Amino acid sequence: MTYCVALRLAEGLVFASDSRTNAGVDHIATFKKLHTFEVPGERLLVLQSAGNLATTQSVVSLLRQRCTQPELSLLHAGSLYQAAEIIGATVREVIARDGGQQQTGVNYGCNLLLGGQIQGEVPRLFHLYPEGNFIEASEDTPYFQIGESKYGKPILDRVLTYHSPLDLALQCALISLDSTLRSNLSVGLPLDVLCYRKDSLHGQPCRIGEQDPAFAQLRQTWSEGLARLIGQLPPPPASWLGPSQL
16 A cells, blocks of 8 residues: 655645555565656656556656657646646556456556646646546645545644645645554555745655654654643533443
8 A cells, every 4th residue: 555645835835655565464565656757947747656556667667768759758748737648648558558468356556646847837736547537636625645545634634725834734744644654554664755846846855764853753743742632622521421430
């Protein structure tokens, strides 16, 4: 399993992904799920992947191979929308190819998040489905999740808005991942993170490992803060507790 989250905000974009993949308890490995396609000063595209590993690796490999073919290249797409169309077509191509040899019970599907900015456009964010179609994030819905999303959703819903500062959004994304790490063993460190400021047209992913002191402090502060807050909640009324036991 995996967990990836991407946020589209007034100030820019935030991407965060775990790196664990597994096919049972004896087959756990680390694979990068955050990929960049960049022409510095002209465009930055970030692709995150979840689902069948063979499918996602084939899709990313084909997209990189075709960077020299203008009609199929993410580095030549005229807009983020056109880039999403190219990726969607590639997903359909790979699934049709591999699905023709499909064994019973094998799911070749994948979900992808595509975000970034091309010069002349505002930053944009898309969620692409296994069928190759996609939807776009908006001010009302400023984030997308793929993979094991349920554990990390509450913090995003309660705190994040389109106008949240970029540093706060990054903290929310990391806490969202930490919540998932604590609740699901199929999601694991290290994390790949990219924080993109609007109109910079450049971004550098960073990797956060188990021993990263800043991430360790964030996790500890969040856990301790939650525990303190629970202790400060008003007591429930007696009617909620039912009859007392003598």
